[in-house]
Amino acid sequence: MRWNWLLRALTLLLFLEAEDPHKDIYLYINSPGGSVSDGLGIYDTMNHIRPDVCTICYGFAASMGAFLLGAGTKGKRSSLPSSRIMIHQPSGGAQGQAVDIEIQAKEILYTKNRINQRMADYTGQSLLRIEQDTERDFYMSAEEVVAYGLIDQVINPWELRKAELSTLQTASELVTAS
Template sequence: MQSLIPMVIESTGRGERAYDIYSLLLRERIIFLGTPINDQVSNLIVAQLLYLDQQDHDREISLYINSPGGEIYPGLAIYDTMQIIQAPVSTIAVGWTASLGTLMLAAGTRGLRYALPNATIHMHPAGGGAQGYAPDVEIAAKELLRMQSRLHEILARHTGQSKEQIARDFQRDRFMSADEAVQYGLIDQVLAMNDKKMKLLADIPPKPMEEKAE
């Protein structure tokens, strides 16, 4: 099933023009990563980061992440680009971030790494499905271990945890709430709910419990 991309119609002096929602977000320096990470997705995110950095080195770029992770090499291409550009990159976890999605989240500019209150942050060991001739499987296994070690080094750098602690903590699947991610050093702050909406909810009286018929 082909994914649906909302279109927005804007009226100008030259008539109406249709924009896809991602182009409008990009105009506001917002990038949305909402899919698994592969070569195509990585190239799109890298291109957007480079474009926005070229437009203004000083203005913040916001990267919203709702991604289960994906392929290591494309993910590291995004990570490296985030680190080499001059513009600060704010990262925001929406829904859930997993694996390389969590790496992207932690890689934001220090002080600008956020999560929504009900976001889930997940990490697990690097995985691979090498098969074929034994020597090739061995080569692939060594490369996987090299990549896993590199991911641990990166997470250690951005969280303040030791590489050894990262390796121990992520030997198996690990899920964190937004508050737990702050304590671990993956993010800096949990974004607060809208005060006006929370007040409206608080003003709604609770419904009385219905009595069950005997």
């Protein structure tokens, strides 16, 4: 089931690029997180395709959801005002022989370091700060996430609505005047 979802998400990103490689792709995120390997597949695809990927959080973006929110195109990462965003280190479990558990522990530490470095790159925060903040669940408001560098702006739906109405009124005036 999970594989089908990932395959659809990746296929959709590639399809939208093929449709128009110059048109922005909007990725709406309301997610408690999910598989790190799936998320990294989406992250790599977002960075592989030509269109800008605009990420918008509505509600909640945690864990891999927060990572993907920040991985959007700089200047095009946003959130609705009441959203909450949470970052933390990846988690996992291992069982079996001691040697196998050690192998899994090394792999999760490797993945943790990769994710932290990427997050430091796109937020502008130091790697040390990212490591400290992701040691445990770290919750932020939409405004705090802008200051942190994970997103670029908080979208105020009421101001957007006013702008839309203003545009409609201007268009209406042009039609009436002609």
